[in-house]
Amino acid sequence: MDASVLLPIGDFPKVSQVDFSITVAGEQVHRISREFNGQIQARYFRHLAQQTPLCTLGTRRLEPLLAAIFTFNPGVLRGKLNDEYRKPLRHPRQWNERMKGALVPVRAYVENAIDVGVRDAAMFDRCDQVARDIGGLLDQYVLSTSESAAEYPLLALPELFRANPGLTERDALRLLKRLHRLLVRADQRRHFDSRAERLLHTYFSYGRRWEALAWCKIPLNASFLIEVYEKREIFFDTPEEPLKRRFWLWRRLCDRLVPKARQYVAFADAKSNHVNIRVDDTSVQLGRRGTCVRDELNREITSPPQEPDDEHKTREYYSRYDSRADRLKPDSRRQRLWIECRLLPTWLRLFTGWGFIVATWSAICLIVMYGFIGRPQQLNSADILTILFPVTFGASLLLVQETTTLGRHIKRAKQGLLLFFLLSLWGLVFVLYVMGRVKIG
Incomplete structure (x- = not known):
């Protein structure tokens, strides 16, 4: 005998996933839509709130906003943030603003993503302030991230307005204030009520992760396996x-x-x-x-x-x-x-890399010692060849050596240091040649 059920599959971070597939009882299944998934998570949050004295704050009215928050996909925003930080900065003040996070284009993203546009700018500003106040409650539960709609609910407004066409900025502000009041009350009770702490932890953690659900046909009188395959960054x-x-x-x-x-x-x-x-x-x-x-x-x-x-x-x-x-x-x-x-x-690559870094640094010391310090000597071509050729040949082979993407990542700092030393060595030799302290021939 089989039954068709909505089965929780697993808990996944909100990151890029490739080749994601689910197999239940030998049959491949597909997860439900992101919107339906967010609605179920919103109902679960309301269920947790109803188990606490906070149920009197009207949690049912928050479901549209909670569903939009939990539905939010940070992938699009992540691309916008990366593009913004690649822009050249032409004024020192911009560097200061960027260090303070003032140039993070979250608000601009929200304004552009709202199909109908921001009609009431004053109300939108107040929504922004309430959203920031909600993010101030995060520290005790999960790590902060600029891509979490639970931490900064303003990110959920485009989805909220799309799913509820009749909503305005004033309605959104009312929902945000109600959510803020609920979370503040829960934060005040968390020290003596574990249910309130669980409610807060569930809300903020849903900003970093999502729970996959899928309709499945499962046997009622036999065990079965759930297999999930994915590639993750x-x-x-x-x-x-x-x-x-x-x-x-x-x-x-x-x-x-x-x-x-x-x-x-x-x-x-x-x-x-x-x-x-x-x-x-x-x-x-x-x-x-x-x-x-x-x-x-x-x-x-x-x-x-x-x-x-x-x-x-x-x-x-x-x-x-x-x-x-x-x-x-x-x-x-x-x-x-x-x-x-x-x-x-590997140990061989590690010792080889650091060995050439030390050898290049030693060559720089020799050039400085004989060409600049004390009584500078005139170096002939044999001296320069003895110092430069072994180091340059070995370091160049190490720099252009083919490797994997992961291998390049872990040795990029050492390669950068080696390249800097190699260029410095040749730069010093060029300076000595211009000064007439290198004899050719």
Whole structure:
């Protein structure tokens, strides 16, 4: 006997996905539309709110706004943000505004995306302020991101107006104020009411992730498998917003010198979970010391009560298995994890790269020592050839060496440093030649 049900498939971050397919009980199925998915998530949020004393705040009226917030796809906005940051800046004031986030074109994106246009600019400004106030409640639950409609609900207005043609900016402001009031009341109760904390965590986390649902025909008297296949982009930058971190410039530099790959995975959608990460690239290995697991707020999990049942770190793979019940609690920060893997070239490539960097630096020191410091000597062509040829030949081969995309990414900082030293070396030799301190022939 079979039954047709709307089945929850899995929990996925809102990132670009390729070749996404779902197979249930041997049959390929398709997920429901994004709009229907957002409506179901909005109903679930209302269900959680009705379990708290906050149900008197009229959560049913919020469903259109919540559905628009949870439906929002950050992919289009991500492209707009990238295009804005590629624009050249011609005035120092623009650099200052960009560092403060003032040039992030979120508001411009919303204004352009609303089909009917912004009819009441004053009301739109007030909507913008309420949306920013809602984002101020985020810090305790998930990481901040400029692409989350839950953090900045103004992003959901185009979808809200599209799904509800009769709505105006005044109506949107009324809904935003009602949502803000609900979230503020929940935030005030979270210290003594776990249900309020769960409500807030669910709302803000829906800005970073979505739950796939699909209509499936399943057997009622037999077990079956749910198989999901997808390709997902890798995060190389930290998931935290740069302007909200201390020493962000130093950490960004460390990410360039010591590259890390990050993945955001669900780790509490079953009684037991197992994650296995392998590196198929023969020129790349995992660093055991730098590979770790962080909670949803990007804090490293190190205390003994939070250790998993099993964890293995080698140069070839990382695996983590856990079946402890405490990670299944609604307020647990271990339901979704950031897995951070340090990437290193193989030892031969690592020593070769640093060896040529040291050799090029040593050649620069020789040129400076004999050509500029103390009593400068006149160098002949044999001296220049002895210093330049081995270093230039070896460094050039290393710079143009064919490698994979991942291999190029992890060694781009070392290649940039090597290229800088090589150009500096030839620049110094050219200066000596102009000054007449290099004898040719």
